[in-house]
Amino acid sequence: MQQQINREPALASKPRNRLANSQHLAPYLFVLPFIISFLLFFAYPLINAIIMSFQSVLPGEVTFVGLDNYRELWNTDFADALYNSSRYTLFTLLLLIPIPLLLAVMLNSKKMPFSNFFRSTLFIPALTSVVVAGVVFRMIFGELDGALMNSFLHLFGISSQRWLYSSELSMFALLVLASWRWIGINILYFLSALQNIPSDLYEAADIDGAGTTTKFMRITVPLLKPITVYVLTISIYGGYAMFTESYMLWAGKPSPQNIGLTIVGYIYQQGFQYFNLGFGSAIGVTLLGITLAVSMLQLILTGMFNKEE
Amino acid sequence: METVQRKKFTASSWLLLVLFAILAVLMLFPLYALFLASLKPASELFRYGLNVRLDFDVMSLDNYRSIFTGKGEAGHYFEWYSNSVIITVLFTLLSLLLSSMVGYGLGMYRFKGRNLIFTLVLIVMMIPVEIILLPLYKLTVSLKLINTVWGVILPFMVAPLPIFFFRQFALGLPKDFMDAGRIDGCTEFGIFFRIMVPLMAPAYGAITILQAMNSWNNFLWPLIVLRTTDKFTLPIGLASFVTPLGSNYEALIAGAVLAILPILILFLFFQRYFIEGLTVGGVKG
Numbered sequence: 001m002q003q004q005i006n007r008e009p010a011l012a013s014k015p016r017n018r019l020a021n022s023q024h025l026a027p028y029l030f031v032l033p034f035i036i037s038f039l040l041f042f043a044y045p046l047i048n049a050i051i052m053s054f055q056s057v058l059p060g061e062v063t064f065v066g067l068d069n070y071r072e073l074w075n076t077d078f079a080d081a082l083y084n085s086s087r088y089t090l091f092t093l094l095l096l097i098p099i100p101l102l103l104a105v106m107l108n109s110k111k112m113p114f115s116n117f118f119r120s121t122l123f124i125p126a127l128t129s130v131v132v133a134g135v136v137f138r139m140i141f142g143e144l145d146g147a148l149m150n151s152f153l154h155l156f157g158i159s160s161q162r163w164l165y166s167s168e169l170s171m172f173a174l175l176v177l178a179s180w181r182w183i184g185i186n187i188l189y190f191l192s193a194l195q196n197i198p199s200d201l202y203e204a205a206d207i208d209g210a211g212t213t214t215k216f217m218r219i220t221v222p223l224l225k226p227i228t229v230y231v232l233t234i235s236i237y238g239g240y241a242m243f244t245e246s247y248m249l250w251a252g253k254p255s256p257q258n259i260g261l262t263i264v265g266y267i268y269q270q271g272f273q274y275f276n277l278g279f280g281s282a283i284g285v286t287l288l289g290i291t292l293a294v295s296m297l298q299l300i301l302t303g304m305f306n307k308e309e
Numbered sequence: 310m311e312t313v314q315r316k317k318f319t320a321s322s323w324l325l326l327v328l329f330a331i332l333a334v335l336m337l338f339p340l341y342a343l344f345l346a347s348l349k350p351a352s353e354l355f356r357y358g359l360n361v362r363l364d365f366d367v368m369s370l371d372n373y374r375s376i377f378t379g380k381g382e383a384g385h386y387f388e389w390y391s392n393s394v395i396i397t398v399l400f401t402l403l404s405l406l407l408s409s410m411v412g413y414g415l416g417m418y419r420f421k422g423r424n425l426i427f428t429l430v431l432i433v434m435m436i437p438v439e440i441i442l443l444p445l446y447k448l449t450v451s452l453k454l455i456n457t458v459w460g461v462i463l464p465f466m467v468a469p470l471p472i473f474f475f476r477q478f479a480l481g482l483p484k485d486f487m488d489a490g491r492i493d494g495c496t497e498f499g500i501f502f503r504i505m506v507p508l509m510a511p512a513y514g515a516i517t518i519l520q521a522m523n524s525w526n527n528f529l530w531p532l533i534v535l536r537t538t539d540k541f542t543l544p545i546g547l548a549s550f551v552t553p554l555g556s557n558y559e560a561l562i563a564g565a566v567l568a569i570l571p572i573l574i575l576f577l578f579f580q581r582y583f584i585e586g587l588t589v590g591g592v593k594g
Contacts, residue, residue, distance in 0.1 A: 029414075029497075029498075030410045030411060033411055033467045037464075041463070042433055044444075046436075106328075107329075111319060113322050118333055120584075124337065127569065127572045128340070129569075131526070131565075132343075136342065137339065139346070140342065264439045271446070280442075291435075
C-alpha cells in the first residue's frame with residue numbers, strides 16, 4: 001500500500017495530500033521493527049517475569065503463591081550470589097576506571113612512542129570470547145605446581161595455591177580475567193574523549209603557569225566526566241550481569257561453597273537446572289530492582305558533582 | 310625533522326615505552342600460552358598444568374588433526390563452526406537492516422511518539438536482558454523456536470545500542486537530500502535505501518563489527534536455546550568440552566585457538582572498524 005502511494009510523482013497536484021500522509025506514515029514504518037520487538041521480546045516477558053515471580057510455575061501447574069518466592073530469597077545461596085556480584089562489580093569499578101584512565105592519558109601524551117601500536121595490542125584480549133578467555137584463565141589459575149600462576153608465585157618463594165577453591169583467590173582470578181578483557185576497551189573510551197579535548201586549553205594553562213598535575217585535575221578530569229559516567233554505567237551493568245566468566249572458571253559445575261555463584265548464575269541454576277521458574281523470576285525482578293537502585297544512586301551522585309562545579 | 314624526533318624521545322619516553330612493553334607482553338601472554346598448549350598433548354597439561362615451556366619433543370599438530378579428523382564429540386567441531394557462521398551472518402545482516410531503519414526513523418523524522426519510542430530504546434539499553442531470561446525462554450518455547458537458529462536470533466535482532474548509534478548518525482545527515490529525493494519522486498523508503506544508506510556507510514562499518522562480535526561470542530542465550538549437540542554454536546560447543554564428563558582438552562584448546570584465529574586476522578586488516586565498533590557506546594562522550 002505504502003509503496004503504491006509513494007510511487008506517484010510528487011508534483012502531481014491531486015495526490016499531494018496522500019503523499020503528505022505517507023510522509024506522516026513513513027517514520028512509523030521505519031520504527032515498526034523496534035515497536036514489535038519491544039512489545040514481544042521485552043515488555044511482554046518483563047510483565048510475565050513480574051507475574052511469574054508471584055507464582056509457583058511447574059509443568060502444567062501454575063499456582064499463585066503471593067510473596068512466597070520473595071520470602072524464599074532470604075537464604076544463604078542468594079546472599080552468596082548477591083555478595084559475589086556486588087563485590088565483583090565494586091572491584092571492577094575500582095580497577096577498570098582509574099587504571100585505563102591513567103593509561104589512556106599516558107598513551108595520549110606527546111612523549112609516548114608507538115602509541116597506536118600499544119593501543120591495538122592492549123585491545124586484542126577484547127576480541128576473545130568469554131568462553132575462550134575462561135578456558136585460558138581456568139588453566140592459568142590451575143592448582144598444579146606447574147600452572148602459570150603458581151609457577152609465578154614460586155619465583156617469590158610462595159607455595160602453590162588452589163585458586164578456585166577460596167573465595168578471595170577466586171575473586172582475584174575473576175578480576176584478572178575481567179581486567180584482561182576490558183582494560184583495552186576502556187582505554188579506548190578514555191582515549192577518544194581525550195582526543196576531543198581542544199589542545200588550546202592546555203596551551204592556555206601553560207601560559208598561566210599550570211603544572212602537569214593541575215592541568216590533569218583541572219582540565220582532563222572534568223572534561224572526561226561524561227565518558228567516565230558512561231564507563232561507570234556499563235561497568236555496573238556488566239558487573240551485575242556477570243555469568244559466563246564464573247560458569248567457565250568452574251566448568252559449569254557449582255563452585256565450592258558458592259564462591260563463584262552470581263545473581264545471574266543463580267537465575268540460571270534455579271530456572272534451567274531446577275526448573276523453578278517462579279522463584280527464578282523473583283530473582284530476576286530483584287536484580288531489576290538492584291540495577292535500578294544502583295543506577296539511581298549513580299545518577300544522584302554524578303548529578304550532585306554537577307552542581308558543585 | 311630528525312632532530313625534532315630525537316628531541317621528543319626523552320627519559321620519560323623510555324619509561325613509558327618500558328611500562329607499555331611490559332603491559333603488552335602481559336596482555337598477549339595468555340593467548341601465547343593457549344597457542345603453545347594447543348601444540349602439546351593433553352597428558353602434558355594434566356601433569357604440569359598450563360605452562361610455557363618450549364618442549365619441541367612433545368609438540369605437534371596432533372590436537373588440530375584430532376579436530377579435523379573428528380573423533381567422538383570433537384567430530385561436531387566444524388558443525389558448530391558453521392552454525393556460528395550462519396547465526397553470525399544472519400544476525401548481523403538483519404540487525405543492520407532493522408536497527409538502521411529504526412535509528413534513521415528516529416533521527417530524521419519529527420513525529421508524534423518519537424520521544425516516547427526513543428525513551429523506550431534507552432530503557433531497553435539500561436535493563437540487563439538476564440532479568441527476563443526465564444519468561445523469554447517460555448516465550449521461545451511457545452513460539453516453537455527452541456533449538457533453532459531463529460530462536461537465537463529473533464529476540465535480540467533489533468538491538469538498542471545500534472539503534473541509538475544510527476540515530477545519532479542520522480541526526481547529522483543532510484535533510485535537503487531528503488527533499489531533493491522527494492522532488493525527484495523517490496518514496497520515503499527509496500530515499501532511505503538509495504540516498505541515506507550509502508551516506509551512513511561508516512556507521513554500518515562500526516555496527517557490523519559490534520553485532521558480529523556480539524553474535525560470534527554470545528554465550529548465555531544460545532546456551533539456553535540450543536539443546537542438541539548438532540545445533541550448538543562454537544562457544545557452547547567449546548564450553549561443553551570442559552564439563553566434568555566430557556573433558557576433551559586436545560579438542561578444547563585447539564578449538565579455542567581456531568575460534569579466535571579468524572577474528573585476529575580480520576582485526577589486523579580492519580583495526581579501525583573493530584575499534585570503532587566495540588566502543589560504539591562511547592559515541593556521545
